[in-house]
Amino acid sequence: MRLTRAAACRSLVGCALALTLTAPALAQQPRTVLDLAAQQKNLSTFVAAVHTAGLDDTLKAAGPITVYAPTDAAFAKLSDADRSALLSDAARLKAMIMASMTPNLVVMHDGDTWVTSGSIASAAGKDIVFGTEGERTTVDGAHVVQSDLRADNGCVTTVDKVLLP
Template sequence: MKRLFTAFAIASLLFSSIPLRAAEGDIVDIASGNPDFSILVAALQQAELVSALQGEGPFTVFAPTDAAFTSLLNELGITAEALLANGTLSNVLLYHVVSGKVMSTDLSDGMSAPTLNGEEIYIDLTGGVKVNASKVVLADLEATNGVIHVVDKVLVPSDFILDPEPTATAEPAPAEEPAAAQEPAAKDIVEIALGDQNFSMLVSLLQKAGLVETLQGEGPFTVFAPTNAAFDKLLAALGITPEELMAQPDLAKVLLYHVVLGKVMSTDLSDGLVAATAGGESIAVDLKDGVKINQSNVTIVDIEASNGVIHVIDTVLVPAGFTLQTAPAEEARPAIPYTGVTAALPLGALFAATLAGYAAYRSRRRA
């Protein structure tokens, strides 16, 4: 049991900088292939825990990114080298790992779990998902030997002691970047989408449908947002171009099918839950194997905006009434109905804002 916990602690550190899609491989493979986990990987090597996290497992790792480590280094006033030389490094790493494969849907508010260093971590679901005081920013990144949940702060066990020798020789890390990284983003849903090239198609569609202003409203809104790759799959399945998708008379219906009114965090979802969307149809939640909305996998959860929350999905949701038009005519978009907590906000709106940027994205891919 202790060996499993140790592996998890290190895995946690390794996995903090996970991309939109989880790479194939074990926990160490994923961490080693991501530059945002450089400190975590170095710590794992220093503590000689690599082989443990390459074991059969399964392991659950709460993994801090390099930014999380930088924040800790600044707080302690030491360098990364000084942290690696600390005699209690192994205890810190082991504090991030739990034995078994624990998906986000297995967590419950107030739940505690023992870690490899002997202490327990605590789950708080009252405002998103927190492990102790660290927020889970990306959940359910599956590896061949477990699962990784990315956290924004390094978990520090109660028995951690800063070695005086490394501290005396260490140069303090600059405070500006960590301080900025810890500040909560005050961006609305559209601003977040505009700032991420993976949502360029979505933004173009949002602009086309004239829904940008809607998604910049007070809300709150919950958006199940497809990436560019998800739109590529849809275009290939329909055999059409991005321009032809933008010209579809039912474009607004497709976009509105991705939005629900109200701020619904991942911890508010339950298996079999059905929610009304802005398009008038319903979406269904399936938690039997990860998190699914209809047949689309949720790859990133709980991206909080000033006016709601975004959950990233890998497949565009298509309402049952959608009909592909070969020569679609321009049509005015329907107003977004507000019928209460179950009403939906046009995720389609978010999609609408992206076509322009998406054309450039596809051109760069062809180049």
């Protein structure tokens, strides 16, 4: 296919305009912990729980915050009755989320080093305990699925179990 000079110029101008219009959108990628969690396909239940619990502003706060967010598969491991009871109770959801986050930046993996032991206080005042099970890092007994998803106000580490208080 051959383009005339005019068509080629229109095409280049169109591309330049598209880049100009989309560049601000690219520069404004969601950067809070909540926005980052909402971008993850496997955290839709967790994000809905945050909304139900009324903790949107907490996860959008200046930080630093680290959230150990259970994946959708983690919620699916709960019995239907337990999952339904939890997801319909704003107070229980708030307690679960506050017990799954800390008002600190905790980077699970730094270069060749992983956090393999220790604990840190959660936002609910309960200790979040780090450990290992075989070659896998654990958070309160839950396996880390993906660590250190960074946002401007902290990070999200996904886990394979709902961390109940």
